[in-house]
Amino acid sequence: MKFAVVVFPGSNGDEDAYHAAGEVLGQQAEYVWHKDMDLKGADVVILPGGFAHGDYLRTGAMARFSPVMRAVERFAARGGPVLGICNGFQVLLEAGLLPGAMLRNHKLKFRCEHVHVRVEQTDTPFTFACRPGQVLRIPIAHGEGNYFAGTDVIARLEANRQVVFRYTDASGEVSDEANPNGSTAAIAGLCNEARNVVGLMPHPERACESVLGSADGLVMFESVVAALRSGALGGSTGSTLQAVV
Amino acid sequence: MRARVFVTLKASVFDPQGKTIADALHSLGYGAVDDVRQGKYFELDLRTTEAAQARELAAEVADKLLANPVIESYRIEVD
Numbered sequence: 001m002k003f004a005v006v007v008f009p010g011s012n013g014d015e016d017a018y019h020a021a022g023e024v025l026g027q028q029a030e031y032v033w034h035k036d037m038d039l040k041g042a043d044v045v046i047l048p049g050g051f052a053h054g055d056y057l058r059t060g061a062m063a064r065f066s067p068v069m070r071a072v073e074r075f076a077a078r079g080g081p082v083l084g085i086c087n088g089f090q091v092l093l094e095a096g097l098l099p100g101a102m103l104r105n106h107k108l109k110f111r112c113e114h115v116h117v118r119v120e121q122t123d124t125p126f127t128f129a130c131r132p133g134q135v136l137r138i139p140i141a142h143g144e145g146n147y148f149a150g151t152d153v154i155a156r157l158e159a160n161r162q163v164v165f166r167y168t169d170a171s172g173e174v175s176d177e178a179n180p181n182g183s184t185a186a187i188a189g190l191c192n193e194a195r196n197v198v199g200l201m202p203h204p205e206r207a208c209e210s211v212l213g214s215a216d217g218l219v220m221f222e223s224v225v226a227a228l229r230s231g232a233l234g235g236s237t238g239s240t241l242q243a244v245v
Numbered sequence: 246m247r248a249r250v251f252v253t254l255k256a257s258v259f260d261p262q263g264k265t266i267a268d269a270l271h272s273l274g275y276g277a278v279d280d281v282r283q284g285k286y287f288e289l290d291l292r293t294t295e296a297a298q299a300r301e302l303a304a305e306v307a308d309k310l311l312a313n314p315v316i317e318s319y320r321i322e323v324d
Contacts, residue, residue: 150257
């Protein structure tokens with residue numbers, strides 16, 4: 001399995017993602033520079049955390065225009081699994097690959113700590129090996145992770161089961177205290193309608209080894225390998241994946 | 246022509262920075278400041294002498310990049 005880790009000027013989670021996929025998981029991993037026009041034959045694409053293009057104008061706003069994003073869009077349209085982590089999630093929002101936008105955290109603080117998220121959907125390539133309702137303890141590190149979308153969009157996300165992760169406490173209960181940034185409906189991550197593009201604010205790649213305080217994030221990387229191996233992603237839509245699950 | 250583009254969060258979107266600034270002003274004694282909305286301001290120097298054309302171009306640029314329509318709206322002045 002080949003993971004492509006996209007590197008934008010200002011990415012800082014790229015080496016973590018490369019390490020998780022290449023060293024911890026033992027898969028093939030390759031960096032793809034933002035000016036590259038192709039994804040080097042990757043099976044999985046990761047848009048890492050950081051501050052792409054300095055987050056000028058808005059988080060993720062300039063990265064949308066990087067040449068590599070045309071290849072990412074084509075890859076996603078073909079049903080290829082794409083994971084946007086933190087700033088990578090913000091890039092996916094700005095690129096229109098996922099709906100909604102990010103606001104400053106409701107209390108204006110940059111939050112850098114471990115949080116708990118509950119897996120809401122297991123029929124995405126990155127939650128394929130999770131148990132429904134499984135609570136993962138993984139870190140966040142962001143100042144603009146306050147997910148916002150209009151009420152009509154939120155209703156559609158819920159109806160389509162596109163909310164993949166929600167902030168909860170350790171027991172999996174949603175509460176204001178467990179929501180670190182004020183995200184609407186405690187949304188920590190979501191997927192597109194076809195379910196192959198997933199974005200989340202927490203950093204699973206920084207929680208793949210117990211020495212780092214948690215290994216709960218590894219299941220997301222194992223998920224995509226399992227999903228690809230099972231042939232569940234053979235089609236271009238998530239319905240194929242769902243059938244296998 | 247010069248176009249000025251004012252981008253602000255939509256009225257329906259909570260603006261925590263504006264709220265914090267309003268709170269600071271209240272603590273400075275400016276109780277008459279009811280509310281503050283923070284935004285961004287852009288000056289575009291445009292290679293055109295037609296006001297209508299300048300406005301159209303500024304709107305296109307604002308739609309495409311300067312504002313995120315999910316959370317922001319904008320206003321344009323041309324002179």
